[in-house]
Each structure stands twice: as C-alpha cells, then as structure tokens.
Amino acid sequence: MQEHIVQFVQLLRQAGLRVSTAEIVDALVAVERAGLSDKGVFRAALKATLVKRPEEFGDFDTLFDLYFSAFDAPVESLTPVADLGETAEVLSQVLSEADGAFSASFRKLLLEGLPAFSALLLETGRRVGLAGMRYPLQARHFGRKMRREFGMDLWQDQTDHLLKLLEARGVPASDLAGLEREIGERIRLLSEMIQNHADRQARALHRADRSRDMRDELLQKGFGALTAHEIQAMRRVVQELAKKIRDEAALRERRARKGRLDIKRTLRKSLAYGGLPLEAVLKKRKRSKGRIVVLCDVSQSVWNASRFMLHLLYSLQDQFSKVRSFVFVDQLGEVTACFERYEVNTAVDKALREAGIPYHRYTDYGSVFREFCERHIEAVNRRTTFIVIGDGRNNFFLPGEEYLERIRARARRVIWLNPEGRGFWKVGDSMMHRYAKHCDEVRECRNLEQLMAFVNDLARSTSARGWA
Structure with missing residues (x-):
C-alpha cells in the first residue's frame, strides 16, 4: 500500500497540490494506525495529512475516488452470478488433484469468485506500469496487459480441460453446461472490472494533467481577460x-x-603552516x-x-x-x-x-x-x-x-x-x-x-x- 500512496501523491502534485516528503511519511503512519478496513477512515487519514487548504479538498476527493476505486467496486459485479450447486464438491476435488494443470489465478476465480480479484487490481496495475500511462487512449492497452498478467489468455484452454475432467467423473451434461456459462460470465465480469479500473486510472491521470494545464493557462492569460472564477x-x-x-x-x-572564500587572506593565513592552506578565511556578506x-x-x-x-x-x-x-x-x-x-x-x-x-x-x-x-x-x-x-x-x-x-x-x-x-x-x-x-x-x-x-x-x- 505504501507504493500506491506514493503514486497517489504524485497525482496530487500533478494537479498542483503541494505535498512534502514529511507529509507523505505522516500519511503512511496515519494509514498504518487507521487500517484499511474502513474506506472512509482511510480517506480521512490521507486528507488530514496531505491537504493543507480547504480549497484543495475538491481535487483531493476527485482523485481519491478515481485512484482507489478498486476498493468499492459494485457488489453485484463481485459476487458469483449463479450457484454451482452439487458440482462445487466435485469441482474442488478435481482442482485439488490436478493442481499443476490450472493456474493459481484460474483456481482463485473458481473457488473464491470475483471479490478476491478486487483487492489485486491495484497491485497488478502497479506491476504492469499503470502509473506510467501518459494518454487516456492507452487505457485499453494497459487493460490487456493486466489481463495477461492474470493469465486470462490461458483460461479458455483451462476451462475446456476442466470440463473434460468433470465429464470423466460423471458430471451430468446439464451441470457442465451451467458451469461453462458460470465460468464464462465470471471471466467477462472480471475483464470489465479490469478495463474499468484502467479507464478510471486514465481519468485520474488526465484530470491531474488537466489541472496542471489549467494552472499554466491561468499564468499566461492576460489580466484583462480573467473571469471572476479565474481570479479566485x-x-x-x-x-x-x-x-x-x-x-x-x-x-x-x-x-x-556562510560567506565566500577570501583568497588573499587565506593565502596569508597559510604562511603560518608553511604555505599549506589549512585554514580558510571567508568574506562575510553584509545585507x-x-x-x-x-x-x-x-x-x-x-x-x-x-x-x-x-x-x-x-x-x-x-x-x-x-x-x-x-x-x-x-x-x-x-x-x-x-x-x-x-x-x-x-x-x-x-x-x-x-x-x-x-x-x-x-x-x-x-x-x-x-x-x-x-x-x-x-x-x-x-x-x-x-x-x-x-x-x-x-x-x-x-x-x-x-x-x-x-x-x-x-x-x-x-x-x-x-x-x-x-x-x-x-x-x-x-x-x-x-x-x-x-x-x-x-x-x-x-x-x-x-x-x-x-x-x-x-x-x-x-x-x-x-x-x-
């Protein structure tokens, strides 16, 4: 989480908020004590340590919601869309016995569902360099990188292999068809979650850049053309x-x-040491x-x-x-x-x-x-x-x-x-x-x-x- 907070601070700085290194340390200490279980407390801890002026609260809240959106994905998109029924027990046995045939992420998808991936979005985004996104159009590219990082390009083959193993165990065709639909739906929802996360990160970066650009525009806009809102x-x-x-x-x-070196006095002083300039003499500045x-x-x-x-x-x-x-x-x-x-x-x-x-x-x-x-x-x-x-x-x-x-x-x-x-x-x-x-x-x-x-x-x- 430390790296995510540091990346979030970089967004704040891009938006024009001044955040010092000492304030980042204070934020990390506050988050460690407050914990991550309550998002409201987490937000309050960061706001109290990183924001100095009330007029900056709006920018902070917007960027916080965009950057940490993975923590509050809609519940309906995180829970399984159907009950696996009696197939669940056979499925667990097959996955346990054929452990090497299925990736850890595929097993997590089947056994834990989408909630397990919600907490992994920020970490996976960090590994693929999501913070390095420069343009909103790159969101789809980074979404594909995150899906590859989860190994989703192999999941269809693993699904087919799993269905064959279950068929060999005597699972009815109707249950196999239901399981195939369930897995396909979970993969689809997870793909949407990943792309939505990349899109939100792109919007956060774009907003930070836009705030900086607006600041530059204000600096260069003629005094006579300023509106009342721009003056504020x-x-x-x-x-x-x-x-x-x-x-x-x-x-x-x-x-x-501190003064600056007085060469003449330093050379005269060095005569006492056989010509070695062991003691520097400084000119003091009168101000x-x-x-x-x-x-x-x-x-x-x-x-x-x-x-x-x-x-x-x-x-x-x-x-x-x-x-x-x-x-x-x-x-x-x-x-x-x-x-x-x-x-x-x-x-x-x-x-x-x-x-x-x-x-x-x-x-x-x-x-x-x-x-x-x-x-x-x-x-x-x-x-x-x-x-x-x-x-x-x-x-x-x-x-x-x-x-x-x-x-x-x-x-x-x-x-x-x-x-x-x-x-x-x-x-x-x-x-x-x-x-x-x-x-x-x-x-x-x-x-x-x-x-x-x-x-x-x-x-x-x-x-x-x-x-x-």
Whole structure:
C-alpha cells in the first residue's frame, strides 16, 4: 500500500497540490494506525495529512475516488452470478488433484469468485506500469496487459480441460453446461472490472494533467481577460508561487551567511603552516533589505494587475524592510494600513474598494505624481525601489513628467509595469513613451507569469549587498 500512496501523491502534485516528503511519511503512519478496513477512515487519514487548504479538498476527493476505486467496486459485479450447486464438491476435488494443470489465478476465480480479484487490481496495475500511462487512449492497452498478467489468455484452454475432467467423473451434461456459462460470465465480469479500473486510472491521470494545464493557462492569460472564477483560482496559484519565491530567498540567505572564500587572506593565513592552506578565511556578506513604494492604478483596465501585485508584495513583505502601497485613479490613497490589520486576501479587497478615492473618475497620472511629491516624497530614499503599475493612459491630461523625474532623483530605482502590449504604448492617450524616459526599467506585464518573473527578480535585487 505504501507504493500506491506514493503514486497517489504524485497525482496530487500533478494537479498542483503541494505535498512534502514529511507529509507523505505522516500519511503512511496515519494509514498504518487507521487500517484499511474502513474506506472512509482511510480517506480521512490521507486528507488530514496531505491537504493543507480547504480549497484543495475538491481535487483531493476527485482523485481519491478515481485512484482507489478498486476498493468499492459494485457488489453485484463481485459476487458469483449463479450457484454451482452439487458440482462445487466435485469441482474442488478435481482442482485439488490436478493442481499443476490450472493456474493459481484460474483456481482463485473458481473457488473464491470475483471479490478476491478486487483487492489485486491495484497491485497488478502497479506491476504492469499503470502509473506510467501518459494518454487516456492507452487505457485499453494497459487493460490487456493486466489481463495477461492474470493469465486470462490461458483460461479458455483451462476451462475446456476442466470440463473434460468433470465429464470423466460423471458430471451430468446439464451441470457442465451451467458451469461453462458460470465460468464464462465470471471471466467477462472480471475483464470489465479490469478495463474499468484502467479507464478510471486514465481519468485520474488526465484530470491531474488537466489541472496542471489549467494552472499554466491561468499564468499566461492576460489580466484583462480573467473571469471572476479565474481570479479566485489565481489566488491559490499566487500563494503557491509566493511560497516558492520565499523558499528560494531563504536558501540564498543561508548561502550568503556562510560567506565566500577570501583568497588573499587565506593565502596569508597559510604562511603560518608553511604555505599549506589549512585554514580558510571567508568574506562575510553584509545585507540590508530594501524598501518598496508601489503605486497601483485601480481603474478598470489595470485592476487585476494591481490586485495580484499587491497580493504578491505583501506575501513577500518579509523580504523587504518596508512596503508602502498606494492606489489611485485621479487621486492617491494609501492602503498600507489595510495589510497591517487584515489577512492578505481581505486586505487586497479592501485596498481596491475602500481606499477613500473616487474610483469612477478618469485616470490622471500627472495629478497623482504631483500629489505624491507634495504629500509622500519623504517615503522615497536611496534604498527605495519605486514601482508604478498602470497602462500610462492619461486621458489627455497633463502628463506631469517633472514630478516623476523628481521621484527618480531620490529613489534607488523607478520601475514601471504596464499590462498593455508595447505596440500600444504610443497609441491614443498613452503617455508611456514619455514616462519611460524617467524610469530605470519599463516592463510589459500582461499576465501572472510575467508579474511573477518581475517579483522574483525584485526579491533578488532589492537587498543592498557588500562584502567585508
């Protein structure tokens, strides 16, 4: 059963669920203590140890039902379809006396019936490599492999031989005909069980692959094209990606604390040992976390991009010394306090709807930059990365470039993320070609994949580093 649980975990991972090695060990211990007699308890043990978030319960339940379906095959398909009657005693004697003439699986079919094969489906599937199925159309191929593994291709010859032995024992022709029908029906039902099992495994693999493909599609889908349902699904993806970035940052931090080899000092130290470098001298890295100030356009065209940028920044705020966030349309509203009071999802919703600014007006970047310089310019210093998220469409108001240049003069870097394609940056009321002159970096950021690439680079670069 351990191997089956590990294969099931692989399906969960394919579907996008994060399962660690430690959690697999916990699941194995829980199953060992809970036992396999009660499928409900077995399911609960796996769910409690492998699933972290309530929104993942649906994927878990679906994949569990598909993968472990062999444990709950319909009773009517597992019990004999007819009573063997008085022939049963003679049949047992013949099978016992002619032991070498019949395979173990054929004897099991006759003496124990289909229930004995239900428990063998998972193990037989493992032996034929069912978990290696890549396409649903391969289900029939693997069904044939499982039937050959049971030796079913020899059962017809063994049936004919058995009937001849029983006829020699004086079993009436009517009983022989009934037994032949019974064996044929059991073989047919077992073939259906095997193929159904292979089909369910194919559906489980297909669903896991489809979940992964849907995740990839969401990463590459434009922010402006996302539906309300997809935005909800993206929240989980954002949390997973943010955790991945934090883990990578923690690994870099551990490596940085070790320092790197100082060759000059090591060589000088080696003089005390006759020139042998027996003692290494390391350079220690001095680190100070950078600061972030972000201005998010929350007009309809940029709303989704701003939502996910805020979500990512505050999921990763431990990577920065300070994060201050502002939203705007034609006026500026600071929403930093929302993230100090509420959980990140609630904070993002409040920041985008309750910032105390008129959301229904036309976007005016010039007015916003002027207001920032008048009220919040002290938030920017040489350790600050200043980020603007917006399409640069100013509705033909004054662009206010001089205020953006004033911010740039104080900041470490000014970065602009634009959810529109570069081909539209000089079209209509777009001022991006003018704002770009006052930025250190301008990025096209139309989907979550591009946004994640930026945030990952940001987490790597905002720390000021030096060697001593």
